[in-house]
Amino acid sequence: MIPKYRKQYNQAFSDEKYNQLKGILAEKGGIEPTFRVSESPIFLTKEFEAKLIDASESIISQIKAMPAELLQKAIPDNCRVPNDTDQPHFFTIDFGVCKSENGSIEPQLIELQAFPSLYAFQKVYEETYCEVYPFLSEIKNPMSHESFKNYLKELIVGDEDPENVILLEIFPEKQKTAIDFALTEKLLGIKTICLTKVKKEGRKLYYENNGTLTEIKRIYNRVIFDELDNIPDLTPEFNFREEVDVKWITHPNWFFKISKFLLPLLQHEFVPKSYFLHEFPENENLEDFVLKPLFSFAGSGVNLNPTKEITDSIQDKENYILQRKVYYEPIFEDINGDFSKAEIRLLYIWRENDERPILLENLGRMTKAAMVNVDFNKKDAIWIGSSNAFFG
Known part of the structure; x- marks a missing residue:
């Protein structure tokens, strides 16, 4: 895919540049990524990008046409959170890079979710690839860093003071996505708070901010709600099922409504x-x-x-x-002549008054294993792990 850039990249690649890439990411985040960062970006054609967008737009239209009562059926009763919203603030959709029966490279839907992925990290990751390999700037995402920041700030912080907005996670320092939390803090000026540190008084939530009890008005939620029950001895003051005066970004119910639950209901040539x-x-x-x-x-x-x-x-x-x-096609050649497979996650935001979501960035995953997930990359290989797609 895009032989020109693949050849140019492979010729320019070195272990020193790979270490430089990881070093810059660690410097920008203040911590090192705890997941494997791929040595290489994913290069795909504009034609492939058009197929991705076409499939995504069709899926978005189908979801918008579904009755609210149908989506409500996806929420387990024990995970239902009050004050649901009409649409999610985030929409992410995963496609495998596959080969069709006629031999063309095409996307195939893997899954979708209304849950924030590594938005802050992926923008920095893309920019860092361009710093280490300047020629990549020719085909980078046209959205500027400033526009990206403004979109996320409007969505997550809104009109509130950043000190009244938190990124909520459970034991965030132990999460593999900790570098994204750190970069989000720098980007938006908000703090990452563990669920166990949230205090509740009546319908209001608070956290300790430099010794001062500070009200939480908006929550950028990164907690997977149904995983809470699997954590032993977890006794937070705040239970998600309670009525509280807080704005969820995005509401936890959407984690279930936009999920694998929808896969049997969707139709498109790129939807298995x-x-x-x-x-x-x-x-x-x-x-x-x-x-x-x-x-x-x-x-x-x-x-x-x-x-x-x-x-x-x-x-x-x-x-x-x-x-x-679906069968991922190994088409991403490494410097040894071996090939990796990949999938692409499109990262959308969905503003409350917008009819449709806005595509901000993408996340790539590369592998030489049976499953395309960074957790399953046990093989001692290169061109595997978290990546970013460039279209040209």
């Missing part, structure tokens, strides 16, 4: 056929499908080779889907 497990037709071949729990994160619980014995043993079949397998 999916079924809820309890509705899987007898005329389909189980070997052609991947089994996914509806509510999981970072690839946990996914079974690439489900058997009838496995699917029959599942009690809550309505909480699983079977998604037709």
Whole structure:
């Protein structure tokens, strides 16, 4: 894909430049990334980008047309949070880079979610690639750093004083995405606060800010709500299910509403056929499908080779889907002549008064393993890990 830039990049690459890239990221974030940073960006054509956008726009239109009551069915009763919103503030959508039956390279939908990904990190990551390899500036995202910052600030901070806005996470210092939290703090002037440090008085929430109890008016939420129940001895003062005077960015209910729950309901040439497990037709071949729990994160619980014995043993079949397998095409050549596979996550924001979301940035993942997820990159290889896509 874009042979000119792949050849130029591979010729310019060196271990010194890779270490320089990681060093600049660590300097900008104040901490090192705790996930693997790929040695290389992903180069894709404008034609491929157009296919991504076309599929995304179609999916967005289909979601907008769905009745609110249908989306509400996706929320587990024990995870329902009061004061839901009409639309999410974030929308992210993952596509694998695959080969069609006629041999053309095309995207295939993997999953989608209304949950913030590494927005701040990915913009800095893209800019850092351009610092280390200046020729990449020819094909970088045309959105300026200032415009990107203004979009995120308007969305997350709004009209509030940044000290009344927090990034909320559970034990943030232990999260693999900690560098994104640090970069978000620098970008927006807000603080990252652990859920265990949030104090509640009546309907109001507070946190300690340099010794002063400060009211929280807006929450940039990075907590995966359904994971809280799996953390032993967690006793925060604030329970998500309670009525509180706070604005969620984005509301936790949307984590469930825009999720794998939608995959069986979407139609497009770049959307692989999916079924809820309890509705899987007898005329389909189980070997052609991947089994996914509806509510999981970072690839946990996914079974690439489900058997009838496995699917029959599942009690809550309505909480699983079977998604037709797609085959990632290894087309991203490294300096040794080996090839990596990849997927692209498009990072949108959705302002409250806008009809449609705005695409801000992308996130790439590269692998030589069976699953395209940074957690599954156990192989001692290069051209694997977190990346960024350039289109030219």
